[in-house]
Amino acid sequence: MSKHVTHWIGGKPFDAAGADQRRADIADPATGAVAGTVDLAGPAEVDAAVAAARAAFPAWRDTSLSGRASVLFRFRELVAAGSGELARIISAEHGKVVSDAAGEVARGLEVVEFACGIPHLLKGAFSENVSSRVDAYSIPQPLGVVAAITPFNFPAMVPMWMFPVAIACGNTVVLKPSEKDPSAAVRLAELWAQAGLPDGVFNVVHGDRAAVDALLEHRDVKAVSFVGSTPVARSIYATAAARGKRVQALGGAKNHMLVLPDADLDAAADAAVSAGFGSAGERCMAISAVVATEPIADELLERIRERVARLRVGPGDDERSEMGPLVTREHRDRVAGYLESGVREGATLAIDGRTHPVLGGGADGFWLGPSLLDHVTPQMSCYTDEIFGPVLSMLRVPDLDAGLELINANPYGNGTAVFTGDGAAARRFQNEVEVGMVGINVPIPVPMAYYSFGGWKDSLFGDSHMHGTEGVHFYTRTKAVTARWRAAAGGPSAATAAAGRSGVNLGFPTSG
Numbered sequence: 001m002s003k004h005v006t007h008w009i010g011g012k013p014f015d016a017a018g019a020d021q022r023r024a025d026i027a028d029p030a031t032g033a034v035a036g037t038v039d040l041a042g043p044a045e046v047d048a049a050v051a052a053a054r055a056a057f058p059a060w061r062d063t064s065l066s067g068r069a070s071v072l073f074r075f076r077e078l079v080a081a082g083s084g085e086l087a088r089i090i091s092a093e094h095g096k097v098v099s100d101a102a103g104e105v106a107r108g109l110e111v112v113e114f115a116c117g118i119p120h121l122l123k124g125a126f127s128e129n130v131s132s133r134v135d136a137y138s139i140p141q142p143l144g145v146v147a148a149i150t151p152f153n154f155p156a157m158v159p160m161w162m163f164p165v166a167i168a169c170g171n172t173v174v175l176k177p178s179e180k181d182p183s184a185a186v187r188l189a190e191l192w193a194q195a196g197l198p199d200g201v202f203n204v205v206h207g208d209r210a211a212v213d214a215l216l217e218h219r220d221v222k223a224v225s226f227v228g229s230t231p232v233a234r235s236i237y238a239t240a241a242a243r244g245k246r247v248q249a250l251g252g253a254k255n256h257m258l259v260l261p262d263a264d265l266d267a268a269a270d271a272a273v274s275a276g277f278g279s280a281g282e283r284c285m286a287i288s289a290v291v292a293t294e295p296i297a298d299e300l301l302e303r304i305r306e307r308v309a310r311l312r313v314g315p316g317d318d319e320r321s322e323m324g325p326l327v328t329r330e331h332r333d334r335v336a337g338y339l340e341s342g343v344r345e346g347a348t349l350a351i352d353g354r355t356h357p358v359l360g361g362g363a364d365g366f367w368l369g370p371s372l373l374d375h376v377t378p379q380m381s382c383y384t385d386e387i388f389g390p391v392l393s394m395l396r397v398p399d400l401d402a403g404l405e406l407i408n409a410n411p412y413g414n415g416t417a418v419f420t421g422d423g424a425a426a427r428r429f430q431n432e433v434e435v436g437m438v439g440i441n442v443p444i445p446v447p448m449a450y451y452s453f454g455g456w457k458d459s460l461f462g463d464s465h466m467h468g469t470e471g472v473h474f475y476t477r478t479k480a481v482t483a484r485w486r487a488a489a490g491g492p493s494a495a496t497a498a499a500g501r502s503g504v505n506l507g508f509p510t511s512g
Contacts, residue, residue: 005026008203009048011193023038023039023040026180026181026183027329028092028093030361031364038206040207041205041211042207043210046218049204050221051220052203053173056198056201060171061170070196072115082187086105087101087104089184090155090181090184091324093180093182093184094282095280097322104157105156108160110449111449112164122140122169122472122476125137136480136483138481141477142170144220145222147175148174150175151284152178155177160188165472166225174215175205180327212236216243223248230252230458231251237249248464248465248466248474253386254386254410257290258397258403259291259293259296259300259418260419262420262422266303269306273307280323280389281388285437286388287443291396292397293398305351313356314359315365326390331389332389335388338385339371341381347382353390368390369390372392378406378409400425400429407433407434415435415445416445418440419441434456436454449467450469
């Protein structure tokens with residue numbers, strides 16, 4: 001039976017009766033068939049969601065820190081108990097294998113667990129006697145209604161990078177997930193309601209650019225968090241910042257893995273395959289460029305080729321599958337096009353994923369197996385573009401110096417890795433590479449939740465990374481208070497005593 005997904009506003013599914021509601025199809029990536037439909041929000045639905053969030057904000061802002069933490073703890077338990085169901089929902093709409101989807105939910109839960117410590121995270125500062133009988137202190141306070149705009153590749157984890165911290169800090173949230181795989185967001189909203197989150201604190205609107213534009217232009221939205229491509233991130237940052245909103249917009253990536261001659265080549269080949277082809281390469285932290293030093297490049301390629309030949313590609317719900325289809329037919333065709341353009345531009349197609357066997361699913365599924373283009377140069381489109389699919393580009397360099405120069409010349413700066421047994425080389429790499437997240441013998445260096453996630457250069461627009469302490473700072477603003485109390489009832493204050501004959505002191509205030 002075909003499913004229908006609608007918005008979640010004010011603690012319940014949105015009633016679109018009488019509305020001129022636009023809809024989009026939801027596809028099953030393994031078969032290519034239409035599995036359901038999703039409502040697409042316009043300004044009216046966005047207005048309703050923002051109004052619900054705005055109405056819920058005063059009470060939620062004034063809820064005690066322990067009260068907020070209690071709701072977060074209950075939400076954490078419900079998500080953990082329902083992680084298998086969430087993984088199947090994600091797999092059915094995105095296409096990734098269920099085990100990979102379960103890992104996504106687990107990493108999102110780490111941010112929920114971090115946010116459960118909000119009573120400690122929101123402690124302000126206090127200074128006694130900054131002047132005579134004057135105390136000063138700072139108070140972190142929530143912003144109000146905040147928007148989260150998230151991509152298709154992690155329909156649970158990326159929203160959970162944002163909304164647990166935002167809600168824990170006392171804000172209310174309007175989430176706009178990808179319309180390609182919308183069901184996970186609604187299931188998370190249902191779990192929030194079961195956890196006792198007040199109506200309107202967490203809302204979900206589905207949609208395309210019309211919904212995004214309405215959120216960016218809405219006067220009651222105080223901050224915007226975004227993950228997606230660099231062109232869209234740049235546009236969202238410019239649009240929202242011009243309207244006085246706080247913005248964190250994470251863009252695209254071209255993540256390099258530099259393999260030095262002394263590296264463990266089996267570990268490096270394992271890493272290249274898992275980081276390049278996991279989730280069909282549809283990860284902003286996927287390794288897409290293997291930078292191999294010349295002495296070991298051919299051997300590394302052969303080890304990658306051996307592993308790829310054993311990879312099982314098939315439907316996400318087939319326990320035998322290790323890699324599923326891509327999310328849409330259009331995206332699959334775009335990614336496959338880089339194999340042809342790479343060869344035209346001079347690369348060697350060392351592994352052609354178009355011929356990789358598929359375990360099952362429909363012939364019309366959005367299939368493309370693991371692929372590798374060798375002898376890639378920085379001028380080729382397969383290198384300059386973010387492919388966002390199961391295509392590795394191998395570039396060859398003579399040494400560490402050339403590898404660093406290549407990586408630092410790239411406009412993206414999201415994630416990178418070096419594989420080596422030389423501690424001095426690794427230390428130099430981490431010090432000199434111009435990238436926000438670095439792995440040393442670790443291929444996908446996604447930080448733990450108590451650190452913050454985000455890149456440099458064209459991979460980030462705005463000053464704040466996501467989750468961790470930077471996430472707390474992003475979703476709060478600090479109020480500084482300076483207070484003086486009269487020494488005794490009826491007695492003259494220090495200010496009056498210092499005022500002189502007129503009773504008024506016009507001097508600039510100083511400590512003392």
